[in-house]
Amino acid sequence: MKRLLEHLEPHVDRLLAFALGAGYLVLLLATSGSLGFTRDEGFYFAASRAYGAWLDLLVHHPSQALARDAIDRYWSVNHEHPSLIKLLFAISNRALGAAFAETSASFRFPAMLLSGIAVATTYDWGRRRYGRSAAVVAALSFAFMPHVFFHAHLACFDLPVCALWLVTSYVYARSLETPRLGWVLGAGVAYGLLLDTKHNSWIFPFALLLHFALTRALPFLRDLRAGRSAWRRLPPAWASMLLLGPLLCFALWPWLWHDTWPRLREYVAFHMGHEYYNMEFLGRTYWKPPMPHGYAWLMTLATVPAITLLLAAIGGSVAIQRRERRPDYALWAVSILASYAPWLSSGTPIFGGTKHWLTAYPFLCLFAGLGFTRVMAAFHGLRPRLTQPAALMACVLVGPITMALHAHPFGLSAYTPLVGGAPGAASLGLNRTFWGYTTQSLLPFINQRAPRRGTIYVHDTALQSFAMFQEDARLRPDLRGSLNIAASDIALFHYEPHMSRVEQQIWLEYNSISPDAIAAYDGVPIAWAYTRKR
Amino acid sequence: MSAPRPWSWLLGLVPLLGLGELGMHQYFARRAPGFQDYAALAPRLLKLKQPGVPVVVAPAWAEPLLRQAAPSAFPLEELARADDSVFEGFLEVSVLGHTAPELSGFPVERSWRFGSFAVALRKNPHPTPSRFDFVAAVAAGQVEVFSDRDGEREMCPLAANAHTSTGGLHGHVAYPRQRFACHRGSFAGVGLIDDQNYRARRCILVQPPASGRLVLRFNGAPAFEKLRGHAGFSYFLERDRASAQVELGAEQDGKVLGAVRLAGAQGWSSFEWPAAGAADSVELSVRALAPGPQDFCFALEAR
Numbered sequence: 076m077k078r079l080l081e082h083l084e085p086h087v088d089r090l091l092a093f094a095l096g097a098g099y100l101v102l103l104l105a106t107s108g109s110l111g112f113t114r115d116e117g118f119y120f121a122a123s124r125a126y127g128a129w130l131d132l133l134v135h136h137p138s139q140a141l142a143r144d145a146i147d148r149y150w151s152v153n154h155e156h157p158s159l160i161k162l163l164f165a166i167s168n169r170a171l172g173a174a175f176a177e178t179s180a181s182f183r184f185p186a187m188l189l190s191g192i193a194v195a196t197t198y199d200w201g202r203r204r205y206g207r208s209a210a211v212v213a214a215l216s217f218a219f220m221p222h223v224f225f226h227a228h229l230a231c232f233d234l235p236v237c238a239l240w241l242v243t244s245y246v247y248a249r250s251l252e253t254p255r256l257g258w259v260l261g262a263g264v265a266y267g268l269l270l271d272t273k274h275n276s277w278i279f280p281f282a283l284l285l286h287f288a289l290t291r292a293l294p295f296l297r298d299l300r301a302g303r304s305a306w307r308r309l310p311p312a313w314a315s316m317l318l319l320g321p322l323l324c325f326a327l328w329p330w331l332w333h334d335t336w337p338r339l340r341e342y343v344a345f346h347m348g349h350e351y352y353n354m355e356f357l358g359r360t361y362w363k364p365p366m367p368h369g370y371a372w373l374m375t376l377a378t379v380p381a382i383t384l385l386l387a388a389i390g391g392s393v394a395i396q397r398r399e400r401r402p403d404y405a406l407w408a409v410s411i412l413a414s415y416a417p418w419l420s421s422g423t424p425i426f427g428g429t430k431h432w433l434t435a436y437p438f439l440c441l442f443a444g445l446g447f448t449r450v451m452a453a454f455h456g457l458r459p460r461l462t463q464p465a466a467l468m469a470c471v472l473v474g475p476i477t478m479a480l481h482a483h484p485f486g487l488s489a490y491t492p493l494v495g496g497a498p499g500a501a502s503l504g505l506n507r508t509f510w511g512y513t514t515q516s517l518l519p520f521i522n523q524r525a526p527r528r529g530t531i532y533v534h535d536t537a538l539q540s541f542a543m544f545q546e547d548a549r550l551r552p553d554l555r556g557s558l559n560i561a562a563s564d565i566a567l568f569h570y571e572p573h574m575s576r577v578e579q580q581i582w583l584e585y586n587s588i589s590p591d592a593i594a595a596y597d598g599v600p601i602a603w604a605y606t607r608k609r
Numbered sequence: 610m611s612a613p614r615p616w617s618w619l620l621g622l623v624p625l626l627g628l629g630e631l632g633m634h635q636y637f638a639r640r641a642p643g644f645q646d647y648a649a650l651a652p653r654l655l656k657l658k659q660p661g662v663p664v665v666v667a668p669a670w671a672e673p674l675l676r677q678a679a680p681s682a683f684p685l686e687e688l689a690r691a692d693d694s695v696f697e698g699f700l701e702v703s704v705l706g707h708t709a710p711e712l713s714g715f716p717v718e719r720s721w722r723f724g725s726f727a728v729a730l731r732k733n734p735h736p737t738p739s740r741f742d743f744v745a746a747v748a749a750g751q752v753e754v755f756s757d758r759d760g761e762r763e764m765c766p767l768a769a770n771a772h773t774s775t776g777g778l779h780g781h782v783a784y785p786r787q788r789f790a791c792h793r794g795s796f797a798g799v800g801l802i803d804d805q806n807y808r809a810r811r812c813i814l815v816q817p818p819a820s821g822r823l824v825l826r827f828n829g830a831p832a833f834e835k836l837r838g839h840a841g842f843s844y845f846l847e848r849d850r851a852s853a854q855v856e857l858g859a860e861q862d863g864k865v866l867g868a869v870r871l872a873g874a875q876g877w878s879s880f881e882w883p884a885a886g887a888a889d890s891v892e893l894s895v896r897a898l899a900p901g902p903q904d905f906c907f908a909l910e911a912r
Contacts, residue, residue, distance in 0.1 A: 360807065363849075382627040389620070453620035470624030474631035481638060492630055496637030498705060501670040534778070560775040560783075570673075573845050575807040579689070580775040580783040582809070583801055588688055589680030590673055598641025600673045 088202050095214050096195030099227070103187040107180050107228050110484040111515025112544065116230045117537030119161055120182055122153035123230075127165035129329070143333050150330040154338070155345045158328040159271035160185065160235045177547040182230040190227035193238035194218045196245050197437045201444040204400055208451065208464040213444030215472050216383045217437050222429045224479040225486020233430040236273035240410065240434040243269050243279065248406055250312040263315030267323025274346045275414075275434055282406075282413035283313070289405045352426035353573040358504025360573045365421035371432055372415075377494045377505060378429050379439070380475040387439045389446030404445075407438040414438075428487065428506055447471065484515055485596035497597040511535030511569050513602040516594030518544065522551050524591070524606055525565050530555045532563035534577055560584050569602045581605050642704060642725040644674070650702070651679035653723050657700060657730070663687035664700045667709040675702060689801055689809035691744070691839045691908030692879070697736045703727040737837075741830045741911035743893070747813050748799045751827070754789035757894065758821035765791035765823075782843050782904050785814065795823055802843045802906040805876030810839065812906035815895045817855060822896040830891050833911035836882045840871050840907035847873020854899045857907055860892045861885045870898065871905070884911075 083090065112120075129149035133140035140146075153161065163185035172181040194214050201210030217223060227234045243265035250258035269276040287295075291308050298305035325331050331338055353362045356370055376384065394404035414435035417423040425431070450471075451464055482489035487508050490500035501507055514536045521531060533541050533556045541556035560566050566581045568574070568590075582588050590603035654675075658664060664682045666672040676683050682700075690696070699712055704726060715731035722728075746752055754765040767789050774784045788798030800814030817823045840857055847854070850873040858868035859882055867882030891911075897903050 381630050382623070385623060385626060389623070449617075450620045450623045453617045467624050471627040474627050474634060477631055478634050481634070492633035492637055496634065496640070498641040498670075499637060502668045502705075502707060507670070532777075558777050560777060561773050572807040574778055575809065576782065576803040576843055576845050577778050579801040579803060579809045580777070582685065583783040583785060584773055584775050587680070588676055588683050588685060590677045593644075593673060593677055595644070595674070597638045598643060598674075599670055603673055603677075 088199070088207065091207070091211070092195040092199045092202075095198050095211070095218075096191035099194045099218050100187050100191035103190060103228050104175075104180060104184070106483055107183055107187070108177060108547075108549075109515065110225075110228050110486075111512035112179065112536070112540035113229055113231065113510035113512040114535060114537040114540065115510065116179075116182075116512075117539030117541075117543065118153055119164060119230050120179075120543055121539045123161045123164035123168060123182055125149045125152040126158065126162055127169050130162075130165060130169065146329045146332060150328075154330045155342065156232065157271040157273065157324070157342075158330065159268060160232050160273075162327065164230055179230070179543050179547050183228060186230055186232075186235050187227060189235045189238040190218075190223075193234070193241050193437055196238070196241050197440055200241075200245050200248070200403075201441055204403055204441075205445055205448045208468060209444040209447040212386070212447040212468055212471060213440045216380075216386070216443050216475055217440035219472070219475040219479040220379055220383065220436055220440075221475075221479045221482040221486060221489035221491075222378050223433065223436055225482065225489070226430055226433060228486075231430075232273040233427075233433050236269065236275045237433040237437065239265065239269040239272050240275065240279060240414075241437045244282075244406055244410055244438075247283070247310070247312050247316075248403055251310055251402055254311050259311045259315050260319065262312035263317075263319025264323060266316040266320035267327075270320050270324035271327050274342075278413045278416065280316075281416075282409045283310075283316075285409045285413070286402075286406050289409070290402045349424055351424050353571065354426045354428065354509075355504055355506045355572050356425065360571075361425060362573070366418075366423060366425050368419075368421055370425050371418035374429050374505070375432070377490050377500060379436070380478060380491055381493050382471050382474055383440065383443050386443035386446035386450070386471060388442075389449050390442035390444065391446075393445050393449050394442065404442075407441050410438040411435040411442075426509075428509065482596075485513065485594075485601060487512075488596045488599065488601055497599045501599045507570050507599065508601050509535070509569075509571060511537065511540070513569060513594050514541070514544070514567055515549070517567060517592055517602060517604050518549055520592035520604055521554070521565055525551065525554055528553045528555070529564035530557045530559075530562055532557055532560045532566035532581075534567045535569040535571075535574065536567065564607050566605045566607075567602065568604070570600060640705065641671075642674075644678075646725050647674045647678035650675070650723050650726050651682075653721075654679050654682055654700070654702065654728065657721070657728060658682045659700075660684075661687075661696065662698045662700050662730070663690060663696060664702060665709045665712060666702045666704065667707040667712075668704060669709075671702075671704045686745070686811055689811035691810055691812060692837070692910070694733070694735075694737050694837075695739050695910060696733055697738075698730055698732045701729045701731050703729065737912050739910040739912060740833050741827075743825075743827060743891075743909040743911075744799055744811060744813055746827055747797065747825070748787075750787075751829075752789070752797075753826045753828070754791070754797050755824040755826070756791040756793070756795060756818055756821060757824045758818070762824065763792055765789040765796065779846075781846075781902070782814065782906075788814075791818065791823065793818055797823060797825055800906060802841060802877075802904070803845055804841060805844050805848075807844065810841070810877055810906070810908065812839070812908040814904060814906045816902060816904055817895045817897045819897060819900070822894045825893045825895075827891045827893075829889055830911055831889075833884050835884055835912055836866060836891075836909055837879070837912055838869075838881070838907055838909040839877055839879050840869065840905070841875065841877040842871070842873040842903070842905055844873065844876050846904075848876075850874055850899075852899070854897070854903050855905045856896045856898055857905075858894045858896075859909075860894075862890055866891075 164182045167184045168181040175181045198210045198214035201213040246261040246265045250262045295308040414432045538556045544550035568578045591606045593603040717729045718732045720729040755762040785798035788796045790796045795816045795818040797815045801809045853870035856870045859866040864885040869880045
C-alpha cells in the first residue's frame with residue numbers, strides 16, 4: 076500500500092484534478108434528469124439536430140455538404156450564435172446518444188464535460204499557485220456556486236464560454252511562464268475555440284491588453300524609449316491568438332464560409348444591438364435602458380455564497396500584498412474586471428441574470444483559494460486537529476455545496492442568506508425564474524391530470540423543450556404543446572412580473588383564479604398550472 | 610507563509626462564518642409556510658371573509674398559494690379591483706411579518722394569529738362608496754353599445770358566448786366571451802389588463818372602431834356628485850407609446866362631463882369628472898386617436 080502511494084505521489088495532483096472534473100461530470104449527469112429544459116436549450120436542440128444532419132451529409136456526400144445551398148440550409152438555423160458548442164452537442168448526440176438514458180443528456184453532455192474541465196482547471200491553476208488544499212477549495216467553491224451548478228447542466232453556451240475563457244487564460248499564463256511552442260500554439264487554439272463559443276470572447280483581448288499594461292508595460296516602454304527591440308516584450312501567444320484564433324473559428328463555423336464579411340457583420344450587429352428582454356430587479360421590471368448600475372454587483376452578492384465572496388476578498392488583499400505570482404493574480408483580476416465590465420454601462424442588457432458574467436467566477440474562486448491559504452495560515456500550529464486543513468475546508472465548503480444541491484432543480488431561484496434566501500429575494504423583488512424550465516416540476520401533475528390527447532399551454536417553455544420532455548419520456552406522448560391558451564386543457568404560468576398578463580388571460584379563459592398545482596421553492600411559488608373545468 | 614498580522618485572529622472566524630451561512634441557509638429555506646399551512650389557514654380565513662372586503666396577501670408573492678387554498682376568498686372583482694378607495698376594509702394576510710404597503714394608511718381594527726400567519730382587518734378611514742359601478746353594469750348587460758360614425762349609430766348586440774381569444778405573452782389581452790360586438794370588429798366587454806406594476810385591473814375593455822367612436826349608454830344611473838375613473842392599456846404591450854392613443858369622454862344627458870386622452874406609457878391612470886346635475890342617462894364614448902387596433906380598458910364609478 077505504501078509503495079502504491081509512493082508510486083502515485085507524483086501523479087496525485089493530476090489524479091485529483093481528474094477526479095474533481097470527472098466527479099463533477101458524474102454529478103451533473105446524475106442530476107440532469109430532474110432538471111427541466113430552458114427555452115434556449117430548445118432552440119439549441121433544434122440547431123444541433125440541423126448541424127448533425129449536415130454532418131451526416133458531410134460523411135456520406137461531402138461535395139453536396141460543402142455546397143453553398145446545403146451550408147445555408149443547415150447552418151442558417153440559429154446562426155446568430157457561433158457553432159462550436161452546438162456542433163459538439165450534435166456530435167455527442169449522434170455518437171454517444173445510445174450511451175445515455177435520455178436524449179437530452181446526450182445534447183447536454185459536452186457542456187457538462189466542459190464544466191468538469193473548468194473545475195479541474197481551476198484546481199490545477201490553484202494548486203500551482205498555492206497548494207492542494209486551497210486549490211480544492213477554489214475548485215469546489217466554483218463547482219458549487221448555486222447558479223454555476225444550474226448552468227453547468229444545460230445544453231447552452233454559458234458554462235462552455237466560462238470554461239473556455241478559463242482554459243484560454245490558463246494556457247496563456249503557462250505560455251508567459253514557459254514560452255514553449257506548445258503553450259504558445261495552445262493559446263491560439265484555445266482562443267479560437269473561445270471565439271467560436273460565445274461573443275464574450277470579444278472582451279478577452281481587452282483583458283489581455285490590460286494584463287499586459289499591468290505586468291509588462293513599464294519594461295516595454297523603457298525598451299521602446301531606449302531604442303531596444305521592445306516587441307520582444309510582447310507575449311508570443313498574442314501572435315498565435317491573432318492568427319490561429321480567428322482561423323480556427325472560421326474553420327469550425329461553416330455559416331461563415333460564404334458571404335463571410337456580411338455574415339460576420341450581421342453576427343456582431345445582432346449582439347451589439349441585442350433586443351432588451353424584461354428582467355425584474357428590486358421590484359422593478361427593466362426592459363429598456365438605462366439599466367440599473369448595481370445589477371451585476373448586487374446579483375453577485377445575492378447569489379454567490381458569502382463565504383466564497385469573503386475568501387475571495389481575503390485572497391484579493393493577499394494578492395495585492397504579495398510580490399510573487401503577480402502575473403497570475405493580475406490575470407485573474409483582469410478576467411473578473413473584464414467579465415463585469417459590460418455592466419458598467421447602463422446600456423447593457425441584463426435579461427440573462429447572473430449567466431452574463433459567469434466567466435468571472437472561476438477567477439473569483441481562485442482568489443477564494445488564495446484567501447483560504449491565509450485562513451489556514453492563521454490556524455497554523457493550533458490544536459486540536461479540528462483546525463486542520465480538511466476541517467477548515469469542510470467549514471468553508473459545506474455551505475456552498477448544501478445550497479447548490481438544495482437549489483436543484485430550481486437553480487435560478489436560488490438566493491443566499493444575505494438576502495434572506497428565496498423568500499427574502501422574492502420580497503425584495505429579485506427575479507424568481509426565467510427561461511420556462513420549471514415546467515419539469517409540474518410534469519407529475521400534467522401527466523396525471525391532462526385529458527387524453529390534451530393540449531398544454533406551455534407559456535415560457537419553448538415548444539422544442541416541450542417536445543424534449545416527451546422524447547425523454549418525462550411527459551406523456553399523447554399531449555400537445557401549444558401557445559394558444561384558448562385551445563388548451565391545462566395552462567402553465569412561469570412567474571415573471573411582466574408576464575402576469577398571461578395568468579390574467581388564463582383567469583378569464585378558464586374562469587378560475589385558483590391554480591391547481593404550484594411548483595414552489597422554499598415556500599415561494601415559481602410556476603403553476605391551471606386546468607380547464609368542463 | 611507570511612507572518613501573522615495583528616488582525617489575523619479575525620481570520621479564525623472565517624470557518625465559523627462558513628458554518629453560520631449554512632445555518633442561515635437552513636433557517637431561510639424552512640421559514641416560509643408550506644402548502645399544508647395555507648390549507649390549514651383557508652377555512653379560518655373564509656370564516657372571516659366578508660363580501661366587499663378584499664383579501665390582500667403580504668408579501669404579494671404568497672398570494673397564489675392562498676388563491677389555491679381558498680379560491681372563494683378572491684372574487685375576481687376584488688382581486689383585480691380598479692381602485693382601493695371604494696372599499697370599507699381589507700383582510701390582510703401577513704406572511705413572515707410582511708405588511709401590504711398599499712394598506713399602510715388603513716388602521717388595524719382586529720387581528721388574529723393562525724399558525725405562521727397574521728390576519729388583520731384593516732379599515733379604510735375614508736371610504737367613498739360607489740353609487741353606480743359601470744363595470745358591473747356592463748358585466749350584467751345593463752348597457753347599450755353603439756358604433757357611432759358622424760352621428761350615425763349602429764347597435765352592437767350582446768354576444769353572450771362569443772369566440773374567446775387570448776394573445777398569450779406578446780399578443781392581445783383576453784377578449785371576453787360575453788361582449789357587445791359591433792359590425793367592423795370593434796367591441797366592448799368586461800376584461801382584464803395589466804397595470805404599470807403588471808397587476809390585474811378589471812375594467813371595460815373596448816376596441817374602438819378605426820373611425821368614429823364606440824358609445825356606451827347607461828340608463829337608470831342614480832344621481833351622483835362625480836365620476837371617478839381609471840383607464841389604461843395593457844402596460845406590457847403599450848408601455849413604449851407616449852402619444853395619446855384614445856380619447857374617453859363622458860356626457861350626461863348631452864352635457865359634456867369631461868374627456869381624457871390616454872397613452873400606454875401612462876399606465877393605469879385615474880381621473881375625476883363632476884356631475885352636471887341630476888339625470889339618468891350617461892354616455893361614455895371611446896375614440897381611437899392612433900391607427901391600429903387599440904385594446905383600451907377603463908373602470909368608472911359614480912360617487
